Amino acid sequence: MTEQRDQRLEVAMGRMLQIGVILAALVVLAGGALYLKHFTGSVPNYHRFEGAPVAYRSVRGILSGMRSLDGQSLIGFGILLLIATPICRVLFGVIGFSLLKDRFYAAVSMTVLIILVLSFVIRR
Amino acid sequence: MSLLSFTLAVLGCSILAGLLGALTGLGGGVVIVPVLCLLFKIDLHYAIGASLVSVIATSSGAAAVYVREGFSNIRIGMFLEVATTLGASFGAYLTATVSGNWIGILFGVVLLYSAWASLHKVDLEPTMTQPDSLALRLKLMGSFPTEGKDEVYTAQHVPAGFGIMFVAGTLSGLLGIGSGAVKVLAMDQVMKLPFKVSTTTSNFMIGVTAAASAGVYLSRGYILPGLSMPVVIGVLVGSLIGSRILVRAHVETLRVVFSIVIVALGAEMIFNGLTGRL
Numbered sequence: 001m002t003e004q005r006d007q008r009l010e011v012a013m014g015r016m017l018q019i020g021v022i023l024a025a026l027v028v029l030a031g032g033a034l035y036l037k038h039f040t041g042s043v044p045n046y047h048r049f050e051g052a053p054v055a056y057r058s059v060r061g062i063l064s065g066m067r068s069l070d071g072q073s074l075i076g077f078g079i080l081l082l083i084a085t086p087i088c089r090v091l092f093g094v095i096g097f098s099l100l101k102d103r104f105y106a107a108v109s110m111t112v113l114i115i116l117v118l119s120f121v122i123r124r
Numbered sequence: 125m126s127l128l129s130f131t132l133a134v135l136g137c138s139i140l141a142g143l144l145g146a147l148t149g150l151g152g153g154v155v156i157v158p159v160l161c162l163l164f165k166i167d168l169h170y171a172i173g174a175s176l177v178s179v180i181a182t183s184s185g186a187a188a189v190y191v192r193e194g195f196s197n198i199r200i201g202m203f204l205e206v207a208t209t210l211g212a213s214f215g216a217y218l219t220a221t222v223s224g225n226w227i228g229i230l231f232g233v234v235l236l237y238s239a240w241a242s243l244h245k246v247d248l249e250p251t252m253t254q255p256d257s258l259a260l261r262l263k264l265m266g267s268f269p270t271e272g273k274d275e276v277y278t279a280q281h282v283p284a285g286f287g288i289m290f291v292a293g294t295l296s297g298l299l300g301i302g303s304g305a306v307k308v309l310a311m312d313q314v315m316k317l318p319f320k321v322s323t324t325t326s327n328f329m330i331g332v333t334a335a336a337s338a339g340v341y342l343s344r345g346y347i348l349p350g351l352s353m354p355v356v357i358g359v360l361v362g363s364l365i366g367s368r369i370l371v372r373a374h375v376e377t378l379r380v381v382f383s384i385v386i387v388a389l390g391a392e393m394i395f396n397g398l399t400g401r402l
Contacts, residue, residue, distance in 0.1 A: 010198050014191030017184040017331070025181065025360060032353040036128055043130045044350065049167040049224075051345025058343065075349035079177050082356070083338045085184050086331035093202055105263070108202050112332065115209040119216070120339035 009096040013089050020085030027078030035071030087116050127350075135354035137163065142182065142362020147370060148382045149323070150238045151330070152359035153179040153301035157231060158389040161402060166351070168224040168402050172300025173346030176334050178359035179302045183331035185360055186367060196324040197266045200279060200317070204289045205329050208307070209336035211293020216337030218298050220344065228397030231299050235390030238305040239383045258282045268321065277318055285315040297337035300346075302330035 055061040056076050065073025093109035125133075137159050138152070145152035153175040160171035190196050219227065255278045259265060264279035279285065288310035296303040304326050311322035341347050396402050 010191045014188035018188035021181055021185045028353055028356055035350055039127050043125055043127050046166040046170050046351060049169050052348045056349055057345050072349035075353045079347060079352060082177060082180050083335050086180060086335045090332060105199055105202060112205045112209055116336055119213045119336045
């Protein structure tokens with residue numbers, strides 16, 4: 001009984017992950033095409049670490065860059081979708097275990113979700 | 125070299141890395157980082173940034189397949205993710221305080237260990253032991269269908285497994301890899317879970333673990349969109365092809381050949397780290 005419902009939760013999670021990855025990959029590809037098409041000049045120097053431009057370091061920066069159809073911002077958005085995919089899976093766990101009335105595992109999932117959210121909020 | 129040819133070269137190598145990662149069971153991240161550093165002379169921090177993103181993609185992409193097989197255990201996965209995400213946040217924090225050369229040396233050591241572990245897959249016969257009371261209380265158990273009947277299993281040594289998972293998370297955050305080999309070590313060898321359950325649950329956990337260091341990587345500027353693009357797409361495509369081949373072909377000889385490649389990459393990372401070239 002619980003095994004079957006567990007299985008349903010697992011399959012739902014699996015499908016969600018698949019959709020997230022496909023969507024993210026398509027956005028990254030579209031951004032890549034734009035980036036390569038509009039790029040002028042020589043290959044950027046990746047030998048020495050300077051850090052990515054500030055516009056690609058935050059969700060806000062990436063979103064505002066997308067409005068001007070900047071290819072790298074679109075790639076960045078695809079990457080954000082990719083990062084969001086497993087986080088959604090954990091959220092799925094919180095909801096799913098609550099529906100299964102498994103309070104302990106709903107709490108475990110919530111703990112993981114909080115750690116993930118904190119890792120984005122606390123910047124060091 | 126123009127940007128297009130550079131991107132295509134990185135794409136090609138990433139496909140190969142994904143293929144190699146899938147066939148050896150090590151994951152693409154562990155292969156692409158040394159390739160980017162050693163072959164393309166890309167800074168280590170950029171390499172681990174691109175790798176981390178590709179690790180999330182391959183883990184999530186493969187999870188759907190594994191879940192359908194019914195081997196992965198979401199309870200055990202979710203429970204241990206508390207340890208791996210904490211570890212990953214700590215590891216990501218460390219990347220700024222530990223020098224690139226030290227990260228490179230550690231990377232090489234992990235590569236060597238991973239190659240060794242992938243060649244020494246001892247499928248332990250499940251020994252009948254007293255069910256771990258902590259595991260029972262935490263419901264760290266499950267069953268999977270084998271030869272028509274369900275095989276039941278319960279986790280052992282939960283605190284030790286949890287601790288090793290924290291280390292696996294730290295390595296993931298510090299090196300931008302999935303650290304699947306260490307996760308499997310914790311579940312298969314320490315918690316005595318069936319091998320199939322360990323490998324599929326490990327894959328399931330890798331995406332969430334990597335996501336826990338992604339925020340830090342992003343804000344520190346490790347993730348370059350232009351570089352990450354061919355790496356993510358390439359590793360994803362390569363690992364999808366690899367997992368298809370795995371199902372059909374007998375790969376024991378391939379595994380040995382590839383392990384030699386991994387050992388060579390690991391040795392070169394250590395050498396470059398020791399001589400201060402990373």
